[in-house]
Amino acid sequence: MKASLRLISSLLSVLATVRASPLVPRQSITTLSAAQIASYKPYTYFASAAYCSPSATATWSCGAVCNANPGFIPVASGGDGASVQFWFVGFAPAQNTVIVSHQGTDTSQIEADLTDANAILGNLDPSLFPGVSSSVEVHQGFADEQAQTATTILAAVQNAISAHGATRVTVVGHSLGAAIALLDGVYLNLHLPGITVTTIGYGQPRVGNQAFADYVDAHLSVTHINNREDYIPILPGRFLGYHHTSGEVHIQDSGAWVSCPGQDNTSTQCTVGDVPNIFVGSSSDHGGPYDGVTMGLTVAEATDAGWAAYTGGVILYAKPYENPRVRDSISSTLPSNVA
Incomplete structure (x- = not known):
């Protein structure tokens, strides 16, 4: 997995001026305990495992990222990593939940890049999302990608629920x-x-408009974890009509994890305040680590230089990566604040 640089450049091509919002009082920010941080780690590994090929996740044989969750029972997997991102469904006895996991962008695949670039806001498909107000709008590239596997994944989840008597479903992914x-x-x-x-x-871009964020807050439990100066989460910009849902957790430079209440919390302890524009951000933070887990890799594997393939069957982001030329090429067209 690369650092989604084409996602960055595609989204940046449509950015324009936006005024910063007032800062949220610092006292509203709370620090997570070590136990709370540790509770996310199994799900971080599940998100990382989605970068493995379907043949590997179908047999739960994707190396260290699979071994981190022993006992997981795969139910279905699919995708080609290009026009359809890899995904898998299974049951996690240790967490007593059905898991659905989706792969992030493989920027070597043009189809995935085009998904990221299609940042037009539009309505959800009413056949998939019955009863959702037409005021709710989402990124059409993301919506089209989700629609390709929606019914197949629903059937797999229903099978897992039936087979294991599950009452909980946890959906994870990176980028x-x-x-x-x-x-x-x-x-x-x-x-x-x-x-x-x-x-x-993990490292989630904005997905929809204010009505979407409000709908999600009213109907779903969401956590989106952002690492240090990763600037993917500030894209697409708010001036385009995009808004994050509540549920942000921001990993600070100190390594502390803090809970940032509300939507697009502008405290400097949270992503929008800490990364007001891409020029103070860092693409090298996008892949992690998230409590020691780098997306697609173990910490040890992540120290290898460059890009690496491993037995999980996927090209992975293996070293912090920056391309100053990308920033230089767009510097004359961007305002100072695009979050």
Whole structure:
């Protein structure tokens, strides 16, 4: 997995001036305990495992990222990593939940890049999202990607619920995968009455408008975890009509994890305040680490230089990566604040 640089450049091409919002009082920010941080780690590994090929996740043989969650029972997997992102569904006995996980962008695949670039806001498909107001609008590239696998994943989740008596579903993903996971969470929540659906995203871009964020806050439990100066989460810009849902957790430079209440919390302890524009951000933070887990890699594997393939069957982001030329090429067209 690369650092989603084409996602960055595609979204940046449509950015324009936006005024900063007032800072949220610091006292509203709370620090997570070590136990709270540790509770996310199994889900971080599940998100990382989505970068493995379907053949590997179908047999739960994707190396260290699979071994971190022993006992996981795979139910279905799919995708080609290009026109359809990799995904898998299974049951996690240790967490007593069905898991749905989506792969993030592989920037070597043009189809995935085009998904990221299609940042036009539009309505959700009413056949998939019945009863959702037409005021709710989402990123059409993300929506089209989620729609390709929606019914297949729903059937797999229903099979897992039936086989294991599950009452909980947790949908996870990183980057583009986090955006798809959020839409999947909304979709599954509509079609699984009596089941508690939760989404956990890592390095998630904004997915929809204010009405979407409000709808999600009212109907779904969401956590989106942002690492240090990762600037993918400030894209697409708010001036385009995009808004984050509540549920942000921001990993600070000190390593502390803080809970940032509200939507797009502008405290400097949270992402929008800490990363007001891409020039103070860092693409190297996008892949992690998230409590020691780098997306697609173990910490040890992540120290290898460059890009690496491993037995999980996927090209992975293996070293902090910056391309100053990308920033230089757009510096004359961007305002100072685009968050």
